[in-house]
Amino acid sequence: MPQSERKLYQFPISHYCEKTRWNLDAKGLSYDIENLIPGPHRLVTKRLTKGNRGTVPVLVDRGVVVADSTEIALHLERTYPSTPALVPVSGSERERVLELEAFFDETAGKHVRRWAYAHLFAGNADIAPLMFGDFPAPLRLLGRVLLPVIKQAIRKQYQLTPPKVEESRVKLLEGLERLEREIQGDPSRYLVGASLSIADIAAASLYGPLLAIEGSPYAARPGEIVPPAIAEMRAAVLARPAGQWVLRRYQEDRRRLARGYGARSEAANG
Incomplete structure (x- = not known):
């Protein structure tokens, strides 16, 4: 497979990297993937961002380096305006999309991650297949060796x-309540307007780890x-409109946009 003009380090x-993959797919852009091992990944991301950033995702788009999932989403919208628009050009709908994207980026992103890791660790779950299952065999072995340090x-x-952890449980539930208010309890609605936006992508991808949706990384x-x-949280969220909304966004939007992702991922990992 020929190399793409874009490479995603992830x-x-x-779930922030899932958010970026979804944004790239929604814009119809091809990209290669380089999976990094947590910890040593900083050697790569610091080099790419000239020491400014140690986190993922980092996108290199035709030589332009962009870090942070929200900054990547906005970069894609500026750089590829003729592809499907994910942010209204102006007006109140644009302001709402940007505000909701920022809200779910903070509320779902930070607090879902903390809450989930705490309960995975407390339950002594084997997280190695989850974290390293997509890596080639030598890196899966390295991941297992480094796992105690990573945890x-x-x-x-x-x-x-x-x-x-309790603060995060409260915050992530508050975020679900906000989502339900925005969609007026109707899982078929988008957050703003009648089509997918970066706000929908942020909310669905960042709550995705709670639900273990078929076809998702979780x-x-x-x-x-x-x-x-x-398991209890998963069942409770799926029983409410917000959970059904996330499920619907994955089934109706993500699945349609993600065709070919697996092939890209395997190719990138050799």
Whole structure:
């Protein structure tokens, strides 16, 4: 497969990286993927961003380096305006899309991640297949070797203390309530207007890890043991309009846009 003009540096399991993949697919853009191991990834991202950023995703688009999932979404909209528009050009709808994208980026992104990691770790779940399943065999082995260090770093970085985890549970539920208000309880509606926007992509992708939707990076794996707290949260969210909305966005929008992703991912990993 010929190389694309774009390369995405990512963690396969990161919901911020899923958000960026979805934005790229929604714009109809081809891209290659380079999966990075947490920890050593900083050697790559710091080099790409000239020391300014140690996180993923990082997109290199025809020589232009863009870090942060929201900045990437806005870059794509500016750079490829003739492809399907994901942000209204002007007016109140544009303001709403940008405000909602920022709200879900913070509320769902930060708090879903902390809450989920805390309960995966508390339940002694084997997260290696989840984190490294898309890597070639040598890197899967390296990931397993580094896993204790990676988990220690996650505990410190995301502050997996009981008060912080409870704060995140409350915040992610508040975000679901906001989502339901915006769609007026109707899972068929988009957040703004009558078509997909970067606000929909942010909300659906960043809440995605809670739901294990088939075809998503978080789909259940054979033999996977789900910690009870996560299973209970999953069932509770799926029973409400917000959960059905996320499910619908994946089934109706993500699935349609993601054709060929698996082939790209495998090609990128050699």
